[in-house]
Amino acid sequence: MAIDCPYTGIVDYRRVALSFAQDFQDAGGSVLTNFEVKDIEMARESPSRSEDGMKYPIVIRNTKGEEVQCQYVVTCAGLYSDRISELSGCSPDPQIVPFRGDYLLLKPEKCYLVKGNIYPVPDSRFPFLGVHFTPRMDGSIWLGPNAVLAFKREGYKPFDFSARDITDVITKSGLIKLVSQNFSYGVSEMYKACFLSATVKHLQKFIPEITVRDILRGPAGVRAQALDQDGNLVDDFVFDGGDGVIGNRILHVRNAPSPAATSSLAISGMIADEVQQRFKL
Numbered sequence: 099m100a101i102d103c104p105y106t107g108i109v110d111y112r113r114v115a116l117s118f119a120q121d122f123q124d125a126g127g128s129v130l131t132n133f134e135v136k137d138i139e140m141a142r143e144s145p146s147r148s149e150d151g152m153k154y155p156i157v158i159r160n161t162k163g164e165e166v167q168c169q170y171v172v173t174c175a176g177l178y179s180d181r182i183s184e185l186s187g188c189s190p191d192p193q194i195v196p197f198r199g200d201y202l203l204l205k206p207e208k209c210y211l212v213k214g215n216i217y218p219v220p221d222s223r224f225p226f227l228g229v230h231f232t233p234r235m236d237g238s239i240w241l242g243p244n245a246v247l248a249f250k251r252e253g254y255k256p257f258d259f260s261a262r263d264i265t266d267v268i269t270k271s272g273l274i275k276l277v278s279q280n281f282s283y284g285v286s287e288m289y290k291a292c293f294l295s296a297t298v299k300h301l302q303k304f305i306p307e308i309t310v311r312d313i314l315r316g317p318a319g320v321r322a323q324a325l326d327q328d329g330n331l332v333d334d335f336v337f338d339g340g341d342g343v344i345g346n347r348i349l350h351v352r353n354a355p356s357p358a359a360t361s362s363l364a365i366s367g368m369i370a371d372e373v374q375q376r377f378k379l
Contacts, residue, residue: 106215110235111359118362134161138186140343141167156347170377172369174351177251177322183350188340192324192332192352193271196251196263197226199243200291203316204231208308212239216304223280224331226321227356229290229300240316241301246291247273247284254318256291275329324353335365337372349376 119129137159154167175182177194184190204212216231224245232240247267250260267273277284290296298310324332336352339345349372354365373379 108233136161171348179352186344186348188338188345192326195267195271195273195323195325196248197245197321197323198248198253198318199245200318201240201242201316203314204239205312208312209239211305244287244290246287248320271325272327272329349373
């Protein structure tokens with residue numbers, strides 16, 4: 099049995115994000131890319147002022163020595179949300195554990211088999227949606243993703259590795275407890291990542307006609323999964339600030355669970371309300 103939802107739609111989210119950026123720029127904002135944050139600190143000298151006399155006491159400096167001065171800061175740093183929080187003197191918890199999600203592609207001649215989004219009933223123990231069928235705007239069909247531990251925060255390939263990232267995951271987060279509590283699930287996901295036939299067997303529950311010959315390996319994404327010290331996957335919003343001069347002027351959006359893209363406008367409204375309340379604007 100299944101639930102039919104005829105109003106489900108798809109979008110090109112890259113174009114949505116670019117549109118958001120354009121709206122921000124039209125409102126007078128600036129978008130700076132390739133700006134890897136190194137320090138967040140209070141201005142050591144007298145803070146600069148805007149034309150209307152507002153002080154900008156916080157300095158955000160990047161790895162190239164460039165800086166931005168601001169009055170308040172809102173961070174939505176995804177895979178680096180814990181490190182950015184720690185840079186500002188706020189709590190590093192919950193820690194981010196990267197999970198890679200590998201997609202498969204349905205060969206073009208078989209795309210007729212999928213006429214809409216098809217999702218399994220998700221396992222309520224985990225915030226992952228399970229392997230599903232996703233039509234794309236270009237007519238292709240993506241199958242997936244799975245959920246396997248990535249050995250690098252931006253580890254989009256199976257053998258991407260960062261000693262610092264994996265050390266942080268093992269020593270600072272509750273990963274060991276998570277693995278011990280869900281060992282069989284983890285092994286199953288790793289097995290499906292290695293053997294296409296295992297994933298196809300799962301897909302055949304929904305479309306029996308699909309075979310291993312009908313699919314190709316596709317792209318991958320990395321999920322910034324927040325994990326507490328007890329090994330619990332955080333599946334709700336986490337807003338965080340801090341104490342002191344900087345902490346009182348910063349709002350960290352530490353976790354925005356799925357469907358964050360679908361709900362992006364509603365989430366932005368919630369963040370704006372939180373900003374007004376915390377900063378008393």
